[in-house]
Amino acid sequence: MNYKKIIVGVFSLSLLALSVLGCSNGEKETSKPVAADKEIVVGVTPGANGEIMEFFKGEAEKQGLKIKVVEFSDYITPNEALNNGEIDINAFQHKPFMENAIKEKGYKIVDIGKTIIAPMAIYSNKIKSLDEIKDGSKMAIPNDPTNGGRALLLLQSAKLIKLKDNVGFSPSVQDIIENPKHLQIFELEAAQIPRSLNDMDFAAVNMNYAVNAKLDPKKDAILVESKDSAYANVLAVREADKDNPQLQKFVQLYQSEAVRNFILERFAGSVIPVF
Incomplete structure (x- = not known):
């Protein structure tokens, strides 16, 4: 029996096994750079x-x-x-x-x-202006931290709520310190908010979802974010x-x-x- 060949074969299989284990247990291989002819x-x-x-x-x-x-x-x-x-x-x-x-x-x-x-904007199927917002009105905002915070900052700009100082770009509903109209704020998936307008009194909608829902910010919005937005x-x-x-x-x-x-x-x- 040729023991030398057996030993070499076992050694090769061991290297292969280690290689497979290394690929399966390690991090994913980083993607290759985008080549000149690649889509x-x-x-x-x-x-x-x-x-x-x-x-x-x-x-x-x-x-x-x-x-x-x-x-x-x-x-x-x-x-x-x-x-x-x-x-x-x-x-x-x-x-x-x-x-x-x-x-x-x-x-x-x-x-x-x-x-x-x-620009983010506020839309409603029930009211035509901010002046028509009643006590206890229901409002939807996006449920992700930055767009939800963006909506809250928009409400603050309209003096509908007041937030804590120094909240940055991602305030949460817990940062509201004044809510004179006792607004009920519901946090929903951003993509779902246009479809919630019949259930809410008003809602803050990201522009891409507004456009997709055929909402025109110039005609339909009751409040639009400033063009100087960050x-x-x-x-x-x-x-x-x-x-x-x-x-x-x-x-x-x-x-x-x-x-x-x-x-x-x-x-x-x-x-x-x-x-």
């Missing part, structure tokens, strides 16, 4: 972000950049998909939301450029890809005059380019 997969949410990206896709292809647009129905999955390498870039969130997601989930993502400001939307990528030439080209082409003009013409001021 860039971008994640968006419905409404303005999706419409703009579909227009941009056509413009980018004229410059030799291949893009696939993937639409997500919520605000959580696009960052998970990006962090896990399922998409290459996303365009749906403002900076405070991204920073909160990084803090809570430990995502290794960064922003590499600004896109739009989509909530500018960003393009986010994985930290490892922040200097990737193809993604840098993506940003450069997105922040073009053609895309800017499309936004201004299509949304007539309800969505504002910030580049």
